[in-house]
Amino acid sequence: MEASSPMASTDEETDSEPDPPLVSRRKVSFADAFGLNLVSVKEYDNADVTDVGVSKPTENVALSAEDFSMSYVFTVPSSAEELDQRLQVQMIELETIELLPGTATLRGTIRVVNLCYNKCVYVRISLDRWESYFDLVAEYIPGSSDRKTDRFTFKYSLHPPFEREGARLEFCLRYETSVGIFWANNKDMNYVLFCHQRGHAKEQGPQVHEESSRSKRSCLKAISWK
Template identity: 30%
Template sequence: MSKGVDVDMVNTDESSAKENAHEKRTDGLHSSLSESLFRGENHQSSGRKRAKSVSFADTRGLNLEEIREFDGSTDFVVRRSFSSMTSQMNDVQQSKLEIEKYFLLFPQPSVNYRNFMRTLWTQNVSLHLAWVKNDQLIGSVFVVNLAYSKQVDLRVTFDSWKTFQHFRGKFSRSDNEHIDVFDFSFSIPEKCRKLNFCVRYQCNGANFWDNNRGLDYCVAAHMTSPGDDLVGDTAAFVT
């Protein structure tokens, strides 16, 4: 009987050992499965794209602006370069604005009409009006109607009377039975800086002159900007 008991006890111990071994294998399998699942989840989560987010510097405790200071030498170079660039721009702009214009260096004779008529009756001829347009001197002359046949010329010099030319006036109209009006125009040479002229009236074999009381009528070129005007009567009828 004792031997049977020992056999049963041995069988029971072997069964318990087998059950323990089975439980260990089962636990190991569960642990391996859980670890594999966990790694898979981590792999999937790491493969996903991270969502983009926007944050501002002040929410992170940083400054919204950044100030950099330069030493004096750098500032001098910048200011000198800017000053040079500004000067060049001003020179270009000034060269575009400034143009050469011709101005009358005498008052319009007919501005003071009483003096104009006194001069006309005294010397039988007088410049009436003059102006410059598109580099042409244009004007009119009044003469006393001494006879039907008459001629009016402008004697003009571009070199201070070293040489001179004559430009014929053209009859325009009769102001009344005693006064005739002649018009004139001629081109001013391109490089001319100054011209002088006087008026000659030929009638009945005689010459009558209007030379602005011995001063001549003078027109001169001047560099100016649009909108500039001369002071006085010389500004009138200059275009």
């Protein structure tokens, strides 16, 4: 037999199908098969959190009675008779004042003569010695009327940080009725309060009382209200 020609050998190689590619099989093993933990936990201390720039949420810290120091340099009526006398003259008077402990919040009650059914009571407040002011609406206290008088209440909070000398608040009272408008302003000296935050307070001592007796300035005299 004669040997096959090179051409015939070439055709057989061309017509034959190529071998399929080799498929590599991957083997998966779990950590628990080797006695390891499936979960890895890493703890960070405060220093680590600071390094990566993550900010911590601000916590609301309750303030104690020593965090704020508030004082006022006026007096409220000490008896029902004194209150009645002031009401007969000006139709409105500050009855009580309360400085809430541990806060920069004040709360007061106002007594007015019941001149008519519809009435409005405002607290006019200034924080810059009457360069500017705003009116705070006092709310009627349900069931407080004795037919002759009515009671209203108000509440206001100062917001720190304060200046180095603290915060000074002055206010007076306005009573609007259909028969006229009436004012109470602590005998032309206004109602003056001081508030300091702990670490920034200055000793007031008797100087505060000296100022109240020396300064007779009133917002009612400085500005003509209409």
